[in-house]
Structure formats: C-alpha cells, structure tokens
Amino acid sequence: MTSLSVFIDVPKTSKLKEEQQEEEFLQNRHHRKVFLGQRILLSDDGLPWVPLVVRKVYQQILNDPIRSYEDLPAGGSPEFVRAVTELALGKTSKAIMENRAGGIQTPGSTAAFRLGVEFLSRWCNVDQKMSVCIPQPDCDWYKCTLEAAGVTDIYPYRIWDGKTTKLVFLELLKDLEMSPDHSVVVLPICCTPTGIQLSSSEWKEMASILKKKNMFPFFHLKDQGMASGDVDMDAWPLQYFVSENFELFCVQSFSASFGLYGESVGSLLLVMRSNEALLSVRSQMECLVYGKWSTPAATGARVVATILYNPMLCEEWKDNVQTTVKRLLIIREKMRETLRLLETLRSWNHITEQSGLFTYIGLTSDQVDFLAKENNLYLPEAGQINISGLNANNLHYVTQCISDVTLNDMK
Known part of the structure; x- marks a missing residue:
C-alpha cells in the first residue's frame, strides 16, 4: 500500500489579495497599523456591532424552555x-x-x-x-x-x-x-x-x-x-x-x-x-x-x-439602525473635512455623497500598496474603505496617510 496521498497532485489555490492583506496585517507588529478591509459593521470599540434589541431577543430565544429544536x-x-x-x-x-x-x-x-x-x-x-x-x-x-x-x-x-x-x-x-x-x-x-x-x-x-x-x-x-x-x-x-x-x-x-x-x-x-x-x-x-x-x-x-x-421591538430595532447610520454619516463628514483641511488639492465630496458601510475613495492599486508597505494602513486593492473601521484613535492618522500618498502622486 503506497504512503502517498491520492490527492498528491491537487494544487493549492492562490489566496485573494484581500486575504493576503489581512494576513499581513495580523502578522504586522507595528503599533500604528490599521485595517479597513473588514466586511462587517464595527462599533467604536472595533468589535462587531449588534443592536441592543437583537442581544435581548437572542437571549430570550436561547433561554426559552419550550424552544423547538426541530429542523x-x-x-x-x-x-x-x-x-x-x-x-x-x-x-x-x-x-x-x-x-x-x-x-x-x-x-x-x-x-x-x-x-x-x-x-x-x-x-x-x-x-x-x-x-x-x-x-x-x-x-x-x-x-x-x-x-x-x-x-x-x-x-x-x-x-x-x-x-x-x-x-x-x-x-x-x-x-x-x-x-x-x-x-x-x-x-x-x-x-x-x-x-x-x-x-x-x-x-x-x-x-x-x-x-x-x-x-x-x-x-x-x-x-x-x-x-x-x-x-x-x-x-x-x-x-x-x-x-x-x-x-x-x-x-x-x-x-x-x-x-x-x-x-x-x-x-x-x-x-x-x-x-x-x-x-x-x-x-x-x-x-x-x-x-x-x-x-x-x-x-x-x-x-x-x-x-x-413585534411592533415595539421593531421600532426599537429601527431606532438602533438610525443611530448607527447617523454615526456612519458623522464619520464620513469628519473624514472629508479632515482631508480638506490637509489641503490635498482634490475634492473629497464623494465620501459624503456615498452612503452605507463602504466608500470608494479613489485610490489606485499602487497607492494602496504604498499605504500598506510604508504606513501599515491596509485597504482592499480597489481603495474601498469600511467606514465603521474609522474612529477617534485612527481617523487623523488614516487621513494624513491618504493625504500624503495623493500629494506625492501629484508632484
């Protein structure tokens, strides 16, 4: 009986660029590293955002003694x-x-x-x-x-x-x-x-x-x-x-x-x-x-x-959503205004004209690579940012890095 696996000829797939970047970020020991390629909505503490009403209902369902376990x-x-x-x-x-x-x-x-x-x-x-x-x-x-x-x-x-x-x-x-x-x-x-x-x-x-x-x-x-x-x-x-x-x-x-x-x-x-x-x-x-x-x-x-x-729970959920959307809008406004004050010689109005969790800020793939190598700032290849990943601790650093890379390319 051979000791070789029948799958010896199966090639490994190459990882997506985003997966490679996330691995590089996790291995990076720099104290100012920032990763903005998450696919999830984050709260201010950097953890996944969960509406309070969802936490409450989730616990009620788990603790329900007559909950059905059938498929x-x-x-x-x-x-x-x-x-x-x-x-x-x-x-x-x-x-x-x-x-x-x-x-x-x-x-x-x-x-x-x-x-x-x-x-x-x-x-x-x-x-x-x-x-x-x-x-x-x-x-x-x-x-x-x-x-x-x-x-x-x-x-x-x-x-x-x-x-x-x-x-x-x-x-x-x-x-x-x-x-x-x-x-x-x-x-x-x-x-x-x-x-x-x-x-x-x-x-x-x-x-x-x-x-x-x-x-x-x-x-x-x-x-x-x-x-x-x-x-x-x-x-x-x-x-x-x-x-x-x-x-x-x-x-x-x-x-x-x-x-x-x-x-x-x-x-x-x-x-x-x-x-x-x-x-x-x-x-x-x-x-x-x-x-x-x-x-x-x-x-x-x-x-x-x-x-x-449940009408009351539904209204509470809608209020939770509205509060979070307002927070995302404020982050967009702060990002645009900070970039404007840094005099990057370009308009950043598209940041506030867009909505939702993500924004394309208009960086090239070369600029994205530069940010990762020189500034420990990791973005998806297309320059897409997860807005919820920005907070009071990293907003100025991120905008300064973006300002520098865009100004350098204009020289």
Missing part, C-alpha cells in the same frame, strides 16, 4: 420568510396582497445568490445560454459565484469612475443597451460596495431599458435600512420594479442590520406574476436546497422574525 423546512421558517418579504416590499404591496410574492430562507446572501443563479440557468430562457450583467467595480463577488455555478457569459456594466470619483450613469445605460436581450441583470441596492445610491429618476430609466430588452432584474438588498436609516427608502427601487409588474428575484441579507454575522441569515425573495408561478418556482428551489444545505439554521431567523412581528 426547519427546506424553504425555511414561514414566519421569517413572510416577515422579511413584508419588510422588503411593504405590507401593502400589491404582490403580497395577490399572494404572488414569497421567498426561500438561505444560509446568508451568497447562498441566496447561488440558489437564484442555478435556478435561472436551468429555467430562464431554456433555449439559449444565460447571460448575466453585473456591476463594475462591484463585480468580483458576483463573478466568483456565477463562475462557480457554471455561468460564463458575464457582461460588466460600469457604475463608478475611480478617476473622477463619480457615478457614470450614461455609461451604465450604454453598457446595458449593448448587453444581450433577455439577460439577467444584477442590481445592488442599499449598502452597495461603492456606496453609490441612484436617484429615483435613474432607477426609472434603468427599468425602462430592462423592460424594453426583456431583461430579468436580480436585486441584491443588503442590510436594508443601513444606507439611509429608513427601511422603506432603502427598498424603494425594488418596490418600484414590483409596481411596474416585473417578475424578479432579490437577495436579502441581515448580517449588518441585525448583527447576526455568525448566524448566516439570508433570503431569496421571489416576485412572480401569479400565485401558480410562485408555487412552482418555490417547489423547484426547494428541490435544489435539498441537494445543498437541506435545511437552514433556525436561531437567527427566529430573532429576525420575532423583532419584525
């Missing part, structure tokens, strides 16, 4: 699915009233997106290969999941120009116009990676193009309420498309808005044109779920459903 159905907790569907669409949504909106509970947003992609690749336009339009520069996460699901016809559409630090809406429209008819279009809303929020008139123009080209909207509603502080305002684009009679999917994530990172609570929202279509789509998705994770976790979903169904 959830493949489609997830019916109470959770109903609650998050109403949160996204509004309780008076026509789609809900006509019983043609529902969803599937998933282990986080990645699972929801993967489930939706696999279903669409099997059942959407079965006579032709599926093409998918994804936003750029937000596209890496979507592209990885699409390729893992076997989707190769991927068409990026531009959203943001790093040189001008502006939304490029005309280019966005042009890219969608040039993409194949009947494509699936991924549409991030709320806490987008770029921090950019389109206006209502811009969303209406996009809806017109999608309708003209028979495209399928696939929304990504990440942490509803964390962009504006208002859950309905953050979900408006989705609600508008529903009012325009689109059939659509929407990934929902509750990691940051409820502080449930370790619970992986997500949902794939479905809006169809009839109850019959909804039931058929759900049944096919449940078959896919059985072959993947079989049943989702229960505790996080119970926390979300308990809060959303």
